[in-house]
Amino acid sequence: MNNTHTISEAKAWIKRNNGPDEVVSVVLDTINNGAVTCYDLYTAFAENHDYLGRILFDAQGYWIYDGELLTIAEQEQLAKFIINYVEPV
Numbered sequence: 001m002n003n004t005h006t007i008s009e010a011k012a013w014i015k016r017n018n019g020p021d022e023v024v025s026v027v028l029d030t031i032n033n034g035a036v037t038c039y040d041l042y043t044a045f046a047e048n049h050d051y052l053g054r055i056l057f058d059a060q061g062y063w064i065y066d067g068e069l070l071t072i073a074e075q076e077q078l079a080k081f082i083i084n085y086v087e088p089v
Helices: 072-084
Strands: 009-014 022-028 037-043 051-057 063-066
Touching: 009 072, 022 072, 051 072, 063 072
Parallel strands: none
Antiparallel strands: 009 022, 022 037, 037 051, 051 063
16 A cells, blocks of 8 residues: 555654664655655754655655665665555544
């Protein structure tokens, strides 16, 4: 099931390869209403939320990371989180 359009904002825990594990805020980019769904990624609990990049999904559910701070493993963790996310009731 492809849930890439169901998240408005959520927090994801990622296992970092080069540092302590981290909670990331995943925020739907509501300005970009084109052929892709875009999620901006920020540090969740920092006083000044650091921008980590963004993940874009096309209509078929393929994704690409646009940024420089996350490793491939970290990108895959976040993409999997978004795809499998179920909104709490």
